[in-house]
Amino acid sequence: MSVLQPCNRESTSPSQSATILVVDDEKYIRELCQHALHRYRVVEAATCEEAIEIYQKERFDLILSDVTMPGGSGIDLLKQIKAFDPNATVIIMTGFADSEIILSALKEDADDFINKPLNLIQLKTTVEKALAKKVLKEELADIKRSNNLKNIFMSMVSHKLRTPITGISLFLQNLQTGVFNCDDPIFQENVAMASEEMRYLGQLISDLLAFNQVMVSGEGLNKKPCDLNEIVAEVLLKCREVHCQFGATVYFTPGTLPAVLLDASKIRFALLQVLDNAFKFSREQCHILVSIESRDDMVIIYISDTGIGIPEAETATVFEKFYQIDPEQTGQVRGFGMGLFYAQNFISQHGGDIRLTSQPGSGTTVTIRLPLK
Numbered sequence: 001m002s003v004l005q006p007c008n009r010e011s012t013s014p015s016q017s018a019t020i021l022v023v024d025d026e027k028y029i030r031e032l033c034q035h036a037l038h039r040y041r042v043v044e045a046a047t048c049e050e051a052i053e054i055y056q057k058e059r060f061d062l063i064l065s066d067v068t069m070p071g072g073s074g075i076d077l078l079k080q081i082k083a084f085d086p087n088a089t090v091i092i093m094t095g096f097a098d099s100e101i102i103l104s105a106l107k108e109d110a111d112d113f114i115n116k117p118l119n120l121i122q123l124k125t126t127v128e129k130a131l132a133k134k135v136l137k138e139e140l141a142d143i144k145r146s147n148n149l150k151n152i153f154m155s156m157v158s159h160k161l162r163t164p165i166t167g168i169s170l171f172l173q174n175l176q177t178g179v180f181n182c183d184d185p186i187f188q189e190n191v192a193m194a195s196e197e198m199r200y201l202g203q204l205i206s207d208l209l210a211f212n213q214v215m216v217s218g219e220g221l222n223k224k225p226c227d228l229n230e231i232v233a234e235v236l237l238k239c240r241e242v243h244c245q246f247g248a249t250v251y252f253t254p255g256t257l258p259a260v261l262l263d264a265s266k267i268r269f270a271l272l273q274v275l276d277n278a279f280k281f282s283r284e285q286c287h288i289l290v291s292i293e294s295r296d297d298m299v300i301i302y303i304s305d306t307g308i309g310i311p312e313a314e315t316a317t318v319f320e321k322f323y324q325i326d327p328e329q330t331g332q333v334r335g336f337g338m339g340l341f342y343a344q345n346f347i348s349q350h351g352g353d354i355r356l357t358s359q360p361g362s363g364t365t366v367t368i369r370l371p372l373k
Helices: 029-037 048-057 074-085 100-108 120-176 185-217 228-243 264-280 339-349
Strands: 019-023 040-044 064-068 090-092 113-117 224-226 249-253 260-261 287-295 296-306 353-359 364-371
Touching: 019 029, 019 048, 029 040, 029 120, 040 048, 048 064, 064 074, 064 120, 074 090, 074 100, 074 260, 090 100, 090 120, 100 185, 100 339, 113 120, 120 185, 120 264, 224 249, 224 264, 228 249, 228 264, 228 287, 228 296, 260 264, 264 296, 264 339, 264 364
Parallel strands: 019 040, 019 064, 064 090, 090 113, 249 287
Antiparallel strands: 224 260, 287 296, 296 364, 353 364
């Protein structure tokens, strides 16, 4: 029997053209369901195995399955679909008033039952109710996910802000109680530490404001013809100022390309996140190479550094929200772990893509591709 594989297709709501998979070995039953559910897109399968093969290729809003079929029962199908997608909506059709069958289906989380012979009004009503319930469950799940993300974000923000505030507060307390001698080298070290923590605190607040503006801006794009070379040069200068690494060697090779239709603020933000990481994870004598070229109908931006690099196992997760690389395992990585998530999102909105390759100790290369037209 086939093994279910993930499918990325999003489900639809009842107000749209929902897709229903009808599974029954009797052709006339499938045709009857097709007729009764004409307002939906209905796909048919005659066996459990055929249904699984179809489900591998497409996500369905609802599965309507008979219990008794050759080569596998509707309960078997229910188990496999629910194991793959616990939120799948499955209605079982049965001609038997057998409590064992009903209990087995309930145990496997069937959403509803329809008795055979089919009553067409009952069939349509049961399907409509199941689809409405599915939408409600998805909305509640979205709310729960949103609340969880909000709680994670607030917890992370409070932790990130508390760290520099604690250091500055301790320094001021020691200064107030006369612990320091102003001529003592230790005092000068603590002044430098407090100044650095103040700078970091200011950067955190700037980042929070930037992320807030990003989230408020939503999915829309305000595209205008832009000089991409100029945008990259501006972001490079800003990164050097923020990280105070004027000793870093930066090589920038502009491209020969026409004005590109972009939402400048979002592309600037995306580039800032990538270049910020290049500076942040580079060594003292770092080399950062940035080049732009056009190829076919795409403009390609390469950003390479000679920093600490990223383990291969982590390269697939760096674009996840709140994910942060912690090479020193200190738990004190600066930032909020949202920059690359939004960078990827904004580049995708433009019809482009962003890729990352890296080796520990050998640096990282990020490739950004954007359509010229």
